Amino acid sequence: MKSKIPVAVVGASGYTGLELIKILLSHPYFDLKIVAASEEGDSIDTIHPSLKGILNLKVKKADAKEIAKKSELVFLALPHKTAMGFAKELLNEGARMVDLSADYRLELEVYEKFYCPHEDKENLPKAVYGLPEFYRKEIAKADLVANPGCYPTASLLALLPFLDVLDSSYPIFIDAKSGVSGAGKKCSEKTHFVSINENIFSYNPLSHRHAPEIEEKIFKISGKNFHINFVPHLLPVTRGMLVSVYGVLRDEIDVEARLREFYKDEKFVRVRDFPVDIKSTAGTNFCDIFAKRDKKALFVSSSIDNLLRGASSQAVVNANIMCSFAEDTGIPFLAYVP
Amino acid sequence: MKSKIPVAVVGASGYTGLELIKILLSHPYFDLKIVAASEEGDSIDTIHPSLKGILNLKVKKADAKEIAKKSELVFLALPHKTAMGFAKELLNEGARMVDLSADYRLELEVYEKFYCPHEDKENLPKAVYGLPEFYRKEIAKADLVANPGCYPTASLLALLPFLDVLDSSYPIFIDAKSGVSGAGKKCSEKTHFVSINENIFSYNPLSHRHAPEIEEKIFKISGKNFHINFVPHLLPVTRGMLVSVYGVLRDEIDVEARLREFYKDEKFVRVRDFPVDIKSTAGTNFCDIFAKRDKKALFVSSSIDNLLRGASSQAVVNANIMCSFAEDTGIPFLAYVP
Amino acid sequence: MKSKIPVAVVGASGYTGLELIKILLSHPYFDLKIVAASEEGDSIDTIHPSLKGILNLKVKKADAKEIAKKSELVFLALPHKTAMGFAKELLNEGARMVDLSADYRLELEVYEKFYCPHEDKENLPKAVYGLPEFYRKEIAKADLVANPGCYPTASLLALLPFLDVLDSSYPIFIDAKSGVSGAGKKCSEKTHFVSINENIFSYNPLSHRHAPEIEEKIFKISGKNFHINFVPHLLPVTRGMLVSVYGVLRDEIDVEARLREFYKDEKFVRVRDFPVDIKSTAGTNFCDIFAKRDKKALFVSSSIDNLLRGASSQAVVNANIMCSFAEDTGIPFLAYVP
């Protein structure tokens, strides 16, 4: 029997922090030793009342030395910028880490253009992009895994099987729809119930920060330059994400067959023969994908849980790989249906 | 003072029938004399309990002779196929009519390919397509107006300003999102609350019957052939429709300016400088539109109330035009916000 | 033809302010001259984008002198405490007024116990409680009408027909369910979409400030003391309110007959023979009521639109009465169905 590995969650008060805790509580080989945040807080079941009777660890102020001493692997669920400051310290102390923020996902130049000056240029090149289907070998050896954003995860899993057969002279359009939990726990006019309920709207169309993440990864994986046009929408649902990808094929190929062949060995990608919905993946690490074409016009639709496959469960899959556990160890696979 | 024109609503038990009744009850120049359906029914406030205390006309079995005798203008809110059988009789009796079904919207060949054999080939060529912004002159003289579908209304209003400047060698993609009321009052697995709530999915992607309606009208209005790829989705909201149009421009033009110029005299189209939402148009006849581009990639977003601008209020605008009333007479303009 | 009366809305940026504006825009005898708020603001269609193309008055900083000069009747949609400061000035300037806040609804002692020290003790005794069914004569002569809260409106309309036949030695329980718009436009953890969606919970059970308002009015109207136990809940809907009243009858009477008799002349109360729902009243000034008993146990269920019958449309009904117009002049009666 494998001995348990002590782990920590930093950024425990947010939605992705909660999801990490929920997964780790049921994980057979990880032992959740520390829950921490930027500031000291109440016990975790006061912050997340659904944990009452399950876990009552006190939320500690994040201290890199202590965390590195008491845990072997750290899940960082902090906002970007805060994350890199803390990650740097942790790496110095010898901890391994999955970072859920944007801080280590992009090349320096692209990061600084869309976010802010980078404060950990030393470790940035060492980070591995945590999309398991494409980087599992590199993840296995990494000390620092940059967990992909939810939009890039769903978009890349839909797009990558078709890069070889798409006409790159034509722009790609991605019409993405996200549940409100993706906007985080902080209240704002946009997340007010009355603003969202019975409504839908796009935000930052053609200028969202996830577009360059998608473009960069497409180039890295395929060596091709595509013009990605990304339009995200907020849906009146709590969790789930549906991404529609539109592009032009070079030839009139069998797109479903290509999809099946491409993902035939992947446990967490399900190729569907009917249009995907978000309820069938909400609560799980699955990405469901459907593809269809009319002449050379291609439509690919993918669905994930934005907080799980788009954040916390993918992070634990990455941690499993880093620790040589089976990828699906402790990973949720039963959807919140009905 | 104008004298009131007697009108009838046939197909009074459905959602669009109800919306017609609500508008006509407040209309200064139309006098709702008859509410009818395929079968005789209860009083209208039993079928639609919200009308209690307001209107208690008995729902009659639709009889063309009687309706033509008692009313000068008829709103036909019947399912396709049923509609044309009844419309034919009504026209023989000399009634004028706005038909909300698909039966007179398309050229014969296209209709029969996507629907069923046409049973009123004589009147089909006389029908005028009831998109007021483009056909108001023809509508004014018509006896039979074919009211557009909700998807074509929102799609055409978004697309038409850009046909001259779009590159027709590239396909156009339309990602449309509709409230559930668009699927009608009939219960089905798809309209069960549990299927829709906290969910979103596309249906009939690239093969919905509204795509040829859009293609045909684009050709008629612009003389150009575009390859339209239409993907409709069901949203977990009752009413409202958001349509995203994606295409490739020939040149890097100022798309907002073009939109403003194009609709500068149109009262029921509002050009927005921020992404449109459905709450701001739900309850009204407005179509809100927003456009943006990145290089030559164009994104246009339009929002309508699927039951009003996409059906009943547009039908009354058409009736206003047919009767030489001001187009906005009695038309709802105050949204259901908050 | 009646000449139009100039009116003002103070507190125009909130939800009830918007609803007042929407009603007044269609009102045949009121002329909306001024929209104001505590602080100067943008044009009203910037604050409420759904008003684009309809009204673009600039939101002025509320100035009692100017408002009293330019309008004959003022609708005050300010938070409690702010309201009385401003009302006092306005009354000094000779304006008549409907105040939608809590400031003039209660006796001094009760007000100060549940809210704060009262700053306009002089005018407080002159205020008339604006529940038209019970105070229309007094409202007609009033200069200051205190518009009831949404919970008291729905609760009193359900309860009052039964006060004579209820056993006052037994407590009355009121289980009330409100749409989120009742909590106002301000963002908070409680109004975050994720907190409300797919959820329901009570708040301030047995200690909500509307309970004493209900108790006081019951006593004033009936002369009887009842122990009111009030438990409000937040519903995952934007607008609407359902109130369930539970009490014990002294005798096994025909409760539906009593209800019908009691409200037989009231246009805005609809007695139903099936359990009421909120969709049939949302968008209107109606209060729908249903009553049933088992032995002596009584259940009364009432439904209103919290922003209309519970605030803005009731305010305009009061204004109609104050100006000797028909009570239903310009009042919305068509529900937001489907």
Add this chain to the structure above:
Amino acid sequence: MKSKIPVAVVGASGYTGLELIKILLSHPYFDLKIVAASEEGDSIDTIHPSLKGILNLKVKKADAKEIAKKSELVFLALPHKTAMGFAKELLNEGARMVDLSADYRLELEVYEKFYCPHEDKENLPKAVYGLPEFYRKEIAKADLVANPGCYPTASLLALLPFLDVLDSSYPIFIDAKSGVSGAGKKCSEKTHFVSINENIFSYNPLSHRHAPEIEEKIFKISGKNFHINFVPHLLPVTRGMLVSVYGVLRDEIDVEARLREFYKDEKFVRVRDFPVDIKSTAGTNFCDIFAKRDKKALFVSSSIDNLLRGASSQAVVNANIMCSFAEDTGIPFLAYVP
């Protein structure tokens, strides 16, 4: 290590059937051998597409002999009436069983008054009511456990701690609010998205079939007769149930202390010091309870997941007890939050 017990789920195509399957798939000691229904069907992942990649057993036509041969314990998730016909056969074949229908919950006379003639009078007296907190000893020895309804589960857990201190000369009122999944998978006008969304209404007020179940169990457990007045509502949410209980105490006692004392050894009842919500229990077997009083008026609020604690997870707890496993073995405890 315990060897696995082969089990069957009969009625696999409904919501509670799906929830049973989901729990059993993760259960360490039960081995799901058969999924069956009244009629033969497709593979289970065709009926429930979220199970794709997880379970693809074919749904068999329920055959008592075969099921009894291949499984030791059967979960019966059939409609009432169908259930007893099948249960009878199964018991004859020597199978043990948890029946989720109403067929064995009530005394014969009460059952026949509210449902239909009973067709298995022989086994009815042997059935044990499966509310673990009150009947665990009897459940351990039972061959036939009648799983409580969702409304009675939430109502009894709220009420039972207070029966000794409530004044039985006053009626008890129960205002219950249920998610739509409680109405089952069948489409109807009532479960149409448009009927439920942005709405709330009561149904069968004071005459729902769950009221006699509550009254009978109260009498059995406490020996006291209470007049239960039960008013259920449908909420615009998929899952979850909130029950408000109103009654009159004989004395002004500390109700929270009583609640804590009463449930101090119960793992699946959480006493809360703030009003309970449904999100904190949805997805789990927990029942959260909050109590407060004003003078002698008592308010108790309880929350459960209607499909889990109100059906499937409670059924598996009962099965655990029948098989001498720890009660919480394989039982879901992590809520679907956020």
